[in-house]
Structures are given as C-alpha cells and as structure tokens.
Amino acid sequence: MSQLRRKFRSRPKALNPFESARKKYRPKPLKTLLIAEAPPSLESERFFYFEQVASHDALFLEMMKVLYGCEDTQGIRKRKQEFLERFKNDGFYLIDAEEAPLPQDAAISDKKTAIRNSLKECTGFELAASQS
Numbered sequence: 001m002s003q004l005r006r007k008f009r010s011r012p013k014a015l016n017p018f019e020s021a022r023k024k025y026r027p028k029p030l031k032t033l034l035i036a037e038a039p040p041s042l043e044s045e046r047f048f049y050f051e052q053v054a055s056h057d058a059l060f061l062e063m064m065k066v067l068y069g070c071e072d073t074q075g076i077r078k079r080k081q082e083f084l085e086r087f088k089n090d091g092f093y094l095i096d097a098e099e100a101p102l103p104q105d106a107a108i109s110d111k112k113t114a115i116r117n118s119l120k121e122c123t124g125f126e127l128a129a130s131q132s
Contacts, residue, residue: 017042021049022095025084031091034063037115038098048094051081067092097122 018039036059040046046053048060054077064076064083067090076083097118102111120126 016099018047018049018096021047021051025049025088025093027088027091027093029091030093032093034092034094035119036094036096037111038096038100038102041101041104049084051084053077053080063087063094095122 036048044056046056048057048063053060057077060080060083061073061076064087065071068083068086070076070083097115099118102114106114
C-alpha cells in the first residue's frame with residue numbers, strides 16, 4: 001500500500017475531503033446509486049463533487065450531458081453547483097468502490113483486485129470475473 005493511501009486511510013472520515021464534498025449532495029431518498037472505481041489523487045484537486053474544477057472532470061461532464069442533455073462543457077462547469085443540486089434532487093448518488101485514490105503505479109490486476117474486494121465489502125456481492 002502506498003504512503004499516500006496509508007495516510008489517506010488513517011484520516012477520520014470527517015476529515016476526508018472527498019467524503020465531505022460528497023456528503024453535501026447525498027440525496028434523500030436515494031433512487032440511483034452509481035459506483036465509480038476510486039477518487040482521483042488528492043494532488044489533482046479534482047473530484048466529481050468538488051464544485052470548483054476547471055479541467056479533467058470528464059466523469060462529471062459526461063454524466064451531466066447524458067442525464068440532462070446539456071452539451072456546453074463550459075456552461076456545465078460554470079453551473080456545476082446547480083447541476084450537482086439537480087443530480088441530488090433527482091435521487092442520484094455517486095460513490096467510489098475504493099475509499100482512497102489508487103496508486104498511479106499499481107498494476108491493472110492489482111487495481112482490479114482492490115476494487116473487487118472493496119465492492120464485496122460494501123455491497124456483500126461477489127462480482128463475476130471479467131473476461132479481459
């Protein structure tokens with residue numbers, strides 16, 4: 001486990017910047033739960049629920065385009081807080097299978113194993129083995 005990952009996991013959840021941002025947009029009631037792999041590195045200063053992200057936020061942008069039909073990338077970014085509120089009000093919630101960012105230098109097989117184990121822990125479901 002990388003030093004960053006160890007440091008991240010040792011933080012209380014209340015101090016986790018990803019969890020703090022995500023909590024603000026937790027819907028009640030939850031209608032659709034979406035599960036991503038893992039948050040980006042802390043150094044990237046980007047995350048689906050961070051309101052001020054100027055670039056490299058494809059997951060958020062593409063999801064808003066699909067859900068709400070808006071194609072204007074800059075418009076979506078300028079109105080990110082509004083889109084996050086709409087996402088929340090429509091009952092959507094995005095979580096990460098892995099609580100901490102995955103090490104950049106980790107082998108793909110190690111990342112898959114970590115994600116599979118995390119999903120099993122949080123859902124109780126065993127995932128089918130991938131064919132690739």
